[in-house]
Amino acid sequence: MPITDSTRVTYPGGEVRGSSAVVATVPVGDGYGTIVAETPFHPLDHTWPDQPADAGTIGGLAVTDCVTGAVAEGEETVHLGADIPVRRGTPGWHWLVVHVTAEPVADGGLAGDGLTAAGPGGEVELVVDAAGRRALSAGHTACHLAALALNAALAGRWRKEVPADGLGHPDFDQTAIASSRILPGGSHDVYRLGKSLRRKGFVTEGLAEELPEIARLAGDRLTAWIAAGAAVRIDVPGPELTARRTWHCALPEAEVSIPCGGTHLSSTAELGTISVTLDLSADGSELTMRTTTGPYAGGS
Structure with a gap:
């Protein structure tokens, strides 16, 4: 039976539980991928895999992975992750959250010997690991704030104009980012300082010697932002997986926004503390x- 709509997602609003009708079950390696109409699970984004997938249960079974899928209108083949042949959000395609389990999920309960995969229309319960979600949300909120603080600390190292961030500083983060990984309660970001960045005007001379001071300046700014208890929210233009969501934070200097499909806390005060360390490759x-x-705050 062809899939006729994209998955609706409730995680941008902070939801960690829900029940939904099963749309389809597809093979995923040695496991089973269950697609439902609506889910609180955040899947791994195959185009920018910064935030890991949520853990939890579907129909009482452990979700061992949660990935992005896509299927062309009128077709039945579901493409997963890196095998998706089109750009995210391409018209004529439905975009899906695929919950992977070791056993097939049965309608309304646990799967086991003699049970088959949940059929289309059957209801299943979905429960996200709330503590794990909160830890990743803290890490993602901290990641955005740290990027803004790093931009400010490096602002004096540009000799040409480049696009500015929401606070008016040269956007080093978006100009130089090579990879970003959200961790429980933190993040790991790698920036490329090659010829391309230098041609854009970034000065690398003396950077190694100044790193401790740059880290201190960024840390001081982050401490002030936490003390301010700045409100954080996600702008959600629609319920579908590929809706272009935006992170907003009402910092003392200005409200800033960053396109983001991840999950977040609701205030900078909830982070408790943020520390940053900077390392330059040899x-x-x-x-x-x-x-x-x-x-x-409120974490475990």
Whole structure:
């Protein structure tokens, strides 16, 4: 039976539980991928895999992975992750959250010997690991704040104009980012300091010697932002998986916004503390920022 709509997602609003009708079950390696009409699970984004997938249960079974899928209108073949042949949000395609389990999910309960995969229309319960979600949300909120603080601390190292971030500083983060990984309560970001960045006007001379001071300046700014208890919210234009959501934070200097499909806390005060460490590779070609929070308010 063809899939006729994209998955609706409730995680942008902070939901960690729900029940929904099963749309389809597809093979995923040695396991089973269950697709439902609506889910609180955040899947791994195959195009920018920064935030890991949520853990939890579906129909009482452990979700061992949660991935993005896509299927062309009128077709039945569901493509998963890196095998999706079109760009995210391409018209004429439905975009899906695929919950992977070791056993097939049965309608309304546990799967086991003699039970088959849940059929289309059957209801299943979905429960996200709330503590794990909160830890990743803390890490993602801290990641955005640390990027803004790093931009400010590096603002004096540009000799040409580049696009500015929401606070008016040269956007080093978006100009130089090579990879970003959200961790429980933190993040790991790698920036490329190659010829391309230098041609854009970034000055790398003396950077190694100044890193401790740059980290201190960024840390001081983050401490002030936490003390301000700035409100954080996600703008959600629609319920579908591929809706272009935006992170907003009402910092003392200005409200800033960053396109983001992840999950977040609701206030900078919830982070407790944020610390950043900066490391330059031996050849000076990469800068790594490690961000750590904690204990974040209400966390475990």
